Amino acid sequence: MERKLNPETDKKKIEDVLRLLKLNDVDLSKLSEQQRKEMKDHKFWKTQPVPSFDEKIEEEGPIHSDKTPDDIPNEPLPMLPDFEWCTVDIEDEGQLENVFVLLNENYVEDRDAEFRFNYTKDFFKWALKCPGWKPEWNVGVRVKSTGKLVSFISAIPVDLRVRSKFLKSVEINFLCIHKQLRSKRLAPVLIKEITRRVNKENIWHALYTAGTVLPSPISTCRYTHRPLNWSKLCEVGFTALPEGKTNPQMVAQYTLPKGPLMKGFRPLELKDIDETLSLFNRYQERFDLVQLFSKEEFKHWFLGSTDSKVSTESEVIYSYVVENENGKIVDFVSFYSLPFTILNNAVYKNLGIGYLFYYASDADFTYTDRLNPEASEKLKKRLNSLVKDVLIIAKSNKMDVFNALTSQDNSLFLDDLKFGPGDGFLNFYLFNYRAFPVHGGITETKKYDVEKRSDVGIVML
Numbered sequence: 398m399e400r401k402l403n404p405e406t407d408k409k410k411i412e413d414v415l416r417l418l419k420l421n422d423v424d425l426s427k428l429s430e431q432q433r434k435e436m437k438d439h440k441f442w443k444t445q446p447v448p449s450f451d452e453k454i455e456e457e458g459p460i461h462s463d464k465t466p467d468d469i470p471n472e473p474l475p476m477l478p479d480f481e482w483c484t485v486d487i488e489d490e491g492q493l494e495n496v497f498v499l500l501n502e503n504y505v506e507d508r509d510a511e512f513r514f515n516y517t518k519d520f521f522k523w524a525l526k527c528p529g530w531k532p533e534w535n536v537g538v539r540v541k542s543t544g545k546l547v548s549f550i551s552a553i554p555v556d557l558r559v560r561s562k563f564l565k566s567v568e569i570n571f572l573c574i575h576k577q578l579r580s581k582r583l584a585p586v587l588i589k590e591i592t593r594r595v596n597k598e599n600i601w602h603a604l605y606t607a608g609t610v611l612p613s614p615i616s617t618c619r620y621t622h623r624p625l626n627w628s629k630l631c632e633v634g635f636t637a638l639p640e641g642k643t644n645p646q647m648v649a650q651y652t653l654p655k656g657p658l659m660k661g662f663r664p665l666e667l668k669d670i671d672e673t674l675s676l677f678n679r680y681q682e683r684f685d686l687v688q689l690f691s692k693e694e695f696k697h698w699f700l701g702s703t704d705s706k707v708s709t710e711s712e713v714i715y716s717y718v719v720e721n722e723n724g725k726i727v728d729f730v731s732f733y734s735l736p737f738t739i740l741n742n743a744v745y746k747n748l749g750i751g752y753l754f755y756y757a758s759d760a761d762f763t764y765t766d767r768l769n770p771e772a773s774e775k776l777k778k779r780l781n782s783l784v785k786d787v788l789i790i791a792k793s794n795k796m797d798v799f800n801a802l803t804s805q806d807n808s809l810f811l812d813d814l815k816f817g818p819g820d821g822f823l824n825f826y827l828f829n830y831r832a833f834p835v836h837g838g839i840t841e842t843k844k845y846d847v848e849k850r851s852d853v854g855i856v857m858l
C-alpha cells in the first residue's frame with residue numbers, strides 16, 4: 398500500500414497483496430513487448446475472433462457477422478475423462494455454495510496464503526442474477542465420481558455502447574479452474590463452451606477483463622488504493638510504516654470525518670430510480686465504452702434487488718444520491734464490498750474492501766466540452782466531495798481499504814483523496830469486435846492522466 402518501503406520482506410508482502418487486489422494471478426501488463434507471449438504462441442487465442450497484437454485497425458465493427466444460432470453445435474466439446482460438464486443452478490443454495498467455495502479457495506491468493514477473497518452467496522446473487530440472466534450461462538465442470546465442482550465460468554447479458562455503436566453482448570466473469578487442474582488447456586474449453594451457449598442465444602459479442610495481457614486489450618486501467626484503517630492494514634501486514642514516519646502520523650494522514658459532509662447526501666431509494674437513471678445516462682454520454690442500463694437493471698445493480706426495498710444484498714452494494722435544496726438529484730455514487738478473509742491472524746479475521754462502482758454528477762453539464770478547464774474544475778470539486786463522503790461511509794461500514802481504477806473521471810480526485818497507485822493493471826477486451834483503443838486514464842509513464850482522464854465508462858466486478 399505505502400510505496401516508501403524499506404525492508405525487503407515488507408516490500409514482498411505488499412507486492413503480494415497488490416497482486417491479489419488486481420484480481421489475477423499473473424500481471425503481464427508491465428512486461429515489454431518482447432517479454433510478452435507473441436501472437437503465434439497464443440495457441441488458443443490466435444484461433445478466436447479477437448484482434449492480433451500488431452493488427453492495424455482501420456474501421457470499428459464485428460470481426461465476423463455471418464453466423465446464426467443454427468450454425469452452432471448443439472452439444473459441448475468433449476470433456477477430459479473423469480470430468481463432466483454441468484450447469485450450476487445458482488438458485489440452489491448448495492450449488493451456489495460450490496461456486497463460492499471453488500472461488501474462495503482457487504480464484505486468487507497471495508504467495509504466503511495470508512489473504513483470500515471472501516465471496517458470499519449474496520455477492521453472487523447480485524453479480525450473477527441480474528435481469529435477463531440465463532441459468533445455462535453458469536457453466537461448471539465437476540468430477541464425475543464425486544460431483545466436486547472444479548471449474549466455473551459465467552456470462553450475464555449486457556447492452557454495450559462502443560463509441561456510437563450499440564452491441565448486444567455478454568460480460569464474462571469468474572473464470573476459475575481448480576489449482577490442481579491448471580495448465581491442462583481447460584480454460585480454452587470452458588471459453589468455447591460459454592461462447593457456444595451464448596451464440597445459441599444469438600449473441601456474438603462479449604466484454605471481459607483480465608490482469609493478463611491477451612490479444613488484444615481495447616483499454617488498460619490502473620488499480621489505485623486508499624487506506625481507510627491504516628493501523629489495521631499495518632497490523633495485519635497489509636502495509637508497512639514508511640521510513641521516517643510514525644504510526645500516529647500515518648493514522649492522521651488518512652483520517653476522515655465521522656459522517657458524510659455534503660448537504661443532501663443520502664442513500665438511493667426506489668423512488669429515486671427514474672431521476673437518478675436519467676442523470677446517470679446523461680453523465681455516461683461522455684465515455685466511449687459504456688454499459689447501458691434499463692430501469693430494471695439499474696434497480697438491480699444499485700439497490701441490490703428488483704423486488705424488494707430491503708434486499709439481502711444490501712451488504713454488498715451501497716448507493717447514494719445528493720439531493721439539492723430544490724429536491725433535485727444532482728449527484729449519484731455507488732461502491733460495492735468484497736472483503737478478504739485473513740488466514741492465520743489471531744486478532745483479525747476479515748479485511749473490509751470497498752470498490753468504487755458507478756457515479757454521476759451534473760456539475761459540468763452546462764459545458765459541451767468535458768475537458769474545458771472550467772468544467773473540469775467544477776467537476777473535480779464535486780467529485781472530490783462526493784467520493785470523500787463515500788470513503789467516510791465505507792469506513793463507517795468497517796472497510797479498511799478502498800479501491801478504484803483510473804477509469805471514468807477518477808483521475809480528477811485520486812491524488813487529492815490520497816489513492817495510491819497500485820502495481821496492478823486491468824485490461825479490457827471485446828470478443829468479436831474490432832475497436833480503436835479507449836483511453837484508460839493513465840499516461841505513457843503509467844501516472845494518472847489528469848488532463849485527458851479516461852474514456853472507459855464501464856466498471857466490471
Ligand SMILES: CCCCCCCCCCCCCC(=O)SCCNC(=O)CCNC(=O)[C@H](O)C(C)(C)COP(=O)(O)OP(=O)(O)OC[C@H]1O[C@@H](n2cnc3c(N)ncnc32)[C@H](O)[C@@H]1OP(=O)(O)O
Nearest residue numbers: 439440441442571572573574579580581582583584601603
Ligand atoms: C460471444 C460470447 C463470447 C464469450 C467468451 C468471450 C471470451 C471470454 C474470455 C475469458 C474471460 C475471463 C474473465 C475472467 O474471469 S478474468 C479472471 C481469471 N481467473 C483467475 O485469474 C483465477 C485464477 N486462475 C485460474 O483459475 C486459471 O489460471 C485460469 C482459468 C485463468 C487459466 O487456466 P490455466 O492457467 O489452467 O490455463 P489453461 O492451460 O487451461 O489455458 C491456457 C490458455 O488460457 C488463456 N488464459 C489464461 N488466463 C486467461 C484469462 N484470464 N482469460 C482468458 N484467457 C486466459 C491462456 O492465454 C492460454 O491461451 P493461449 O495463450 O495459449 O492462447
